[in-house]
Amino acid sequence: MSHALHEPILDWYSANNRDLPWRTPDASAWAVVVSEFMLQQTPVARVLPAYTAWLERWPTPAALAADEPGEAVRMWGRLGYPRRALRLHGAATAMVDRHDGEVPREHADLLALPGVGEYTAAAIASFAFGQRHIVLDTNVRRVIGRAIDGVEYPPQATTPAERRTATTLLPATAETASTWAVAIMELGALVCTAKSPKCVGCPIAALCAWRLAGKPAYTGPPRRGQTYAGTDRQVRGRLLAVLRDSAEPVDQAALDAVWDEPVQRARALDGLVADGLVEPLAAGVYRLPAGPLSDSTSSPRRSDSSESASNSVSPSR
DNA sequence: AACACGTGGAT
């Protein structure tokens, strides 16, 4: 089944798509996985250098899985949401354990990987393996919301109605469907942007329900503003930066220096430990997580009863 | 289902 939006968007994409490294024919499925993790809530421009460095160091899932999760967190640098680094490491480990070191092709198997949700599973299946899936990210949802539903912004969470619409739009063949998925996403990223959509030059401007209706302002519930200054997130970020930048375990004093409010500081550190991003080594000494692998290959750790700090170091599942 | 979760560029 063909749709009036297909040709203009596919033609626009073939003429205007960006040359991104994870889209080149020689990009491995693993490279696509790495790109998708990094691109979650993070702009392309910031991902580019991190992506290249990451794949240079860990060209395969097995290479990453063989290293400590803490090294993944360190390599993640300032990309933000460092739990993604831990989950990517966990996904690589799962690929080694369950999929012969390969990126699984089945959508259900992808979805079972840590850090892979509805969007990312569909994106990997579509972009890396050329399968036919609806790929609903924030860009696609915005384009559909405007062009089809005539609203400036989509609902907060993906709705069954959005999935139905996306399914209706999905071209019949896998090859065209996978191109369509990246094409409509690219349109949202470059033209149908959130703030100042470039309707002049939009290939579907003549068909866009929102534009045709006079671009009515958003009327839904207030969209969540992200405060940051003064939050636990900021404190966590500072604490983790200290750990990242130190080759050695750090002691309490170094961590205490990043935030003056002790209760919030302690809560943030506890949170990092609970999330598996930080590992208590001994009383008042912390490091990035070594994971189960390093025990046998590097400096052995004592496991007597001298540690008093309560901690549950479990790689997030 | 509402929230927590980082970071920095753009407006």
Place this chain on the structure above:
DNA sequence: TATCCAAGTGT
């Protein structure tokens, strides 16, 4: 300067 927002996921 303050706010918005960028290829979401897990709980």
